[in-house]
Amino acid sequence: MKTVNGNKNKLSPAQREELLGALKARFEKNMKRHKGLEWAKVQARLEANPGKLWSLHEMERTGGEPDVVGYDKKTGECIFYDCSEESPKGRRSVCYDRESLDSRKEHKPENNAMNMAAAMGIELLTEEQYRELQQLGEFDTKTSSWVQTPPEIRKLGGALFCDRRYDTVFVYHNGAPSYYAARGFRGSLKI
CATH class of the missing domain: 3.10.100 (Mannose-Binding Protein A; Chain A)
Structure with a gap:
């Protein structure tokens, strides 16, 4: 696994901001994938789970174009799938x-x-x-x-x-x- 600043599975502030920007833009461009869900709720989940943010970064880095496709009302979890047009x-x-x-x-x-x-x-x-x-x-x-x-x-x-x-x-x-x-x-x- 790659390390950033000596920490496994941790993004630098610049990587974090770049990823959040890409995820937000994709979220807003593809609203039909997650009707009724607001970006602020998704971003709050992401910021509360930096290890998972690293996993999303890996999905993005390998060409997966991850996006929210569902929301679990019981757990409050956002569900992401690779949404690239072709296999990453x-x-x-x-x-x-x-x-x-x-x-x-x-x-x-x-x-x-x-x-x-x-x-x-x-x-x-x-x-x-x-x-x-x-x-x-x-x-x-x-x-x-x-x-x-x-x-x-x-x-x-x-x-x-x-x-x-x-x-x-x-x-x-x-x-x-x-x-x-x-x-x-x-x-x-x-x-």
Whole structure:
């Protein structure tokens, strides 16, 4: 993990302000994603959770364009998803998890989706979350994204990914060790 001023997972004041500015601009540009929610409430949550702000920075840095897609009234948490048009560029060409990476004998990718997400402090979208995201726009029309895979499928060597083609969301399977230049992963974060 990167360090700033010797502190793990902490943004400098300039990074913090730049990120908050980008998040606010995206929030205001895409109000249909979070109807009825005010930026002031979101910003208060962000400022109260600097560690989570670092995770959002990592989502932004890797091309995810995180935005608020929901609000949990019980906990007061804001729910962020990667809302980039295509699978985040800084998270492509990765296999599914560490086990799949270790199983490759040659032509190993540099990383895997599950470890990258954990290092960023986020979770891969589930299939259900991916479908929710697709209700807010058209995503992954040229790329695809790994999604959380049920243990019974993963145990058999497979992993799931999704995309949008022909105005339809598709869920597919592949061997977990596979990786492609057009496949990455999208994450979620509750703050």
